[in-house]
Amino acid sequence: MATTRPLxxxxxxxxxxxxxxxxxAGFAGLGGMGLARIGMAGSEAVLLAAMLSFPLYxxxxxxxxxxxxxxxxxxxxxxxxxxxxxxxxALAPPAATG
Amino acid sequence: MEAxxxxxxxxxxxxxxxxxxxxxxxxWMGTLSVFDREIDQWMKPxxxxxxxxxxxxxxxxxxxxxxLLAELGDxxxxxxxxxxxxxxxxxxxxxxxxxWTVRHLDPxxxxxxxxxxxxxxxxxxxxxxxxFHISWVGLGYxxxxxxxxxxxxxxxxxxxxxxxxxxxxxxxRPDRKARRATLDLHNMTSLVALPFHVMLxxxxxxxxxxxxxxxxxxxxxxxxTEAFFDEMYGTKTVEAAGExxxxxxxDTMLAIAEARWRARxxxxxxxxxxxxxxxxxxxxxxxxxxxVFPARAIAMRRQTITFDGVTGAILSEYTAPPVRxxxxxxxxxxxxxxxxxxxxxxxxxxxLTGCAMxxxxxxxxxRSRVSRRRGADARFxxxxxxxxxxxxGIILATGAFLVANRLLPEDASxxxxxxxxxxxxxxxxxxxxxxxxxxxxxxxxxxxxxxVIAGFALAAACLNAATTGDHPLAAGAAGLWSVASLDLxxxxxxxxxxxxxxxxxxxxxxxxxxxxxxxxxxxxxxxE
Numbered sequence: 001m002a003t004t005r006p007l008x009x010x011x012x013x014x015x016x017x018x019x020x021x022x023x024x025a026g027f028a029g030l031g032g033m034g035l036a037r038i039g040m041a042g043s044e045a046v047l048l049a050a051m052l053s054f055p056l057y058x059x060x061x062x063x064x065x066x067x068x069x070x071x072x073x074x075x076x077x078x079x080x081x082x083x084x085x086x087x088x089x090a091l092a093p094p095a096a097t098g
Numbered sequence: 099m100e101a102x103x104x105x106x107x108x109x110x111x112x113x114x115x116x117x118x119x120x121x122x123x124x125x126w127m128g129t130l131s132v133f134d135r136e137i138d139q140w141m142k143p144x145x146x147x148x149x150x151x152x153x154x155x156x157x158x159x160x161x162x163x164x165x166l167l168a169e170l171g172d173x174x175x176x177x178x179x180x181x182x183x184x185x186x187x188x189x190x191x192x193x194x195x196x197x198w199t200v201r202h203l204d205p206x207x208x209x210x211x212x213x214x215x216x217x218x219x220x221x222x223x224x225x226x227x228x229x230f231h232i233s234w235v236g237l238g239y240x241x242x243x244x245x246x247x248x249x250x251x252x253x254x255x256x257x258x259x260x261x262x263x264x265x266x267x268x269x270x271r272p273d274r275k276a277r278r279a280t281l282d283l284h285n286m287t288s289l290v291a292l293p294f295h296v297m298l299x300x301x302x303x304x305x306x307x308x309x310x311x312x313x314x315x316x317x318x319x320x321x322x323t324e325a326f327f328d329e330m331y332g333t334k335t336v337e338a339a340g341e342x343x344x345x346x347x348x349d350t351m352l353a354i355a356e357a358r359w360r361a362r363x364x365x366x367x368x369x370x371x372x373x374x375x376x377x378x379x380x381x382x383x384x385x386x387x388x389x390v391f392p393a394r395a396i397a398m399r400r401q402t403i404t405f406d407g408v409t410g411a412i413l414s415e416y417t418a419p420p421v422r423x424x425x426x427x428x429x430x431x432x433x434x435x436x437x438x439x440x441x442x443x444x445x446x447x448x449x450l451t452g453c454a455m456x457x458x459x460x461x462x463x464x465r466s467r468v469s470r471r472r473g474a475d476a477r478f479x480x481x482x483x484x485x486x487x488x489x490x491g492i493i494l495a496t497g498a499f500l501v502a503n504r505l506l507p508e509d510a511s512x513x514x515x516x517x518x519x520x521x522x523x524x525x526x527x528x529x530x531x532x533x534x535x536x537x538x539x540x541x542x543x544x545x546x547x548x549x550v551i552a553g554f555a556l557a558a559a560c561l562n563a564a565t566t567g568d569h570p571l572a573a574g575a576a577g578l579w580s581v582a583s584l585d586l587x588x589x590x591x592x593x594x595x596x597x598x599x600x601x602x603x604x605x606x607x608x609x610x611x612x613x614x615x616x617x618x619x620x621x622x623x624x625x626e
Contacts, residue, residue: 028314042318043330044421050307050315051425054300058250062258066105092317 016064019077026084119488127227129449136580137219144213148577162208246299284458301432332416346410383407396430490547491532497554504561548599
């Protein structure tokens with residue numbers, strides 16, 4: 001393992017699992033919105049993006065437990081999550097009322 | 099690559115130690131769920147209709163359903179499942195004050211099949227598999243999803259840390275030290291069904307994608323999740339008009355649906371099997387005739403025709419678009435609702451292989467802890483007890499569940515719990531007792547619990563013969579193949595468990611019996 005101190009390990013676990021989940025949701029949202037914008041039916045688009053986001057999460061987990069630098073995985077994972085969520089929200093139609 | 103192997107080895111060990119107990123439970127219940135409808139028939143004898151008899155009866159749905167529909171009225175959704183080979187009854191499902199209720203009718207006469215209540219396979223074993231029966235804030239689904247991702251991580255890291263994958267495929271050295279043999283078995287059970295082990299957690303995640311990604315899927319619909327589901331399944335939620343109206347004939351709607359689908363697919367294996375009634379009896383009633391469980395295809399729920407409940411006219415038709423079809427196909431790989439007995443049994447044995455993979459993984463970790471000169475400390479005893487309870491413990495609890503089903507009287511009630519709930523209590527308390535037994539007896543508990551498993555399996559089969567008279571010969575003669583097969587499987591389980599118990603009783607591992615003995619017997623092992 002890249003670290004022996006329990007606290008750093010716990011932090012890594014939180015970053016990978018929580019941050020990875022946020023990244024997965026952001027990717028699914030951005031991917032779905034992007035595909036919908038270029039003409040795919042909404043349900044088709046999000047379904048495809050959602051299915052692809054699971055292997056992505058797996059990749060994040062594997063990388064997150066291999067990469068030595070905690071700072072790098074935190075920045076990469078949370079950064080990508082934030083960027084994808086922001087772009088997804090920017091592309092999305094306004095929230096339906098009621 | 100070496101550094102990658104090291105980090106993945108750490109991930110594999112850590113994730114394995116934390117998740118294996120619950121993963122075994124998921125895999126065990128999932129394996130049994132392959133035959134959940136057969137277990138239903140075993141545990142609820144009133145459902146034992148011969149599939150040959152049910153297939154012959156030309157059922158007029160209007161006639162057979164009329165009394166039940168008159169009673170249930172204009173709910174927002176009523177689901178009618180037409181009889182098929184694995185479930186020869188006519189099943190009606192609906193939500194009754196947030197509780198999913200199921201009633202079975204004889205498809206020929208329309209008589210309701212009542213008897214001792216039990217959650218059985220579809221009500222207890224199958225939902226345990228994907229939610230552990232933890233419904234509070236849907237936590238059970240999230241635990242299952244977390245475990246599924248952990249399983250994928252375990253499989254990926256396991257593949258990465260292997261140096262000689264092809265050689266390990268064929269390596270099993272039972273004559274070598276127990277630790278080496280355990281690892282060999284762990285590798286072999288992983289590799290021999292690897293595509294199967296990967297496919298199941300991945301498709302399981304696909305099935306529940308809407309639970310895990312609620313925000314993402316609603317984005318293109320402005321946050322309206324209902325709209326997403328309506329588009330994905332071709333349904334529309336229906337509001338009641340408030341005035342009653344006479345309903346059109348369900349038989350006619352079925353015939354129209356079947357004719358339309360057959361015209362498009364002349365091979366003729368497309369038949370309607372699920373009917374959704376929305377606001378039946380109301381002027382706004384809708385009837386959706388669906389093909390959900392194709393007999394010879396994997397993808398589920400691809401065709402829906404919606405009729406007006408009053409006039410019987412077609413309102414809309416839905417055929418699944420490409421991505422939805424792919425998703426339905428992948429989900430269908432997991433649900434295995436198609437008619438194919440060979441594949442079904444292969445799934446069953448694949449599931450058992452997965453259980454063996456998880457159990458041997460835990461066992462290998464246990465043996466490694468001791469042999470690495472760390473001796474057996476309190477953490478080891480706790481881990482060993484947990485392992486025993488997770489593996490043989492849950493199996494024998496399932497046996498107790500079956501035995502309780504045969505022994506509890508129909509009107510059983512205790513402290514406010516009804517019969518079905520009492521069966522679950524027996525399961526839970528037996529599991530707890532198995533844990534306590536494992537804490538006290540440690541390594542010896544393996545063999546002792548195997549004897550209990552053998553006892554329960556034998557008792558269940560005998561009790562079925564005693565209480566229902568459907569022993570394998572009689573059941574076979576009556577065409578009740580599912581009951582006969584389950585009894586034979588129970589007898590086979592008793593034999594296997596008995597043999598395992600005898601083998602374990604004779605050679606309790608010296609490494610895991612007590613601290614001083616373990617340290618004295620430790621030999622230096624090459625690092626794996």
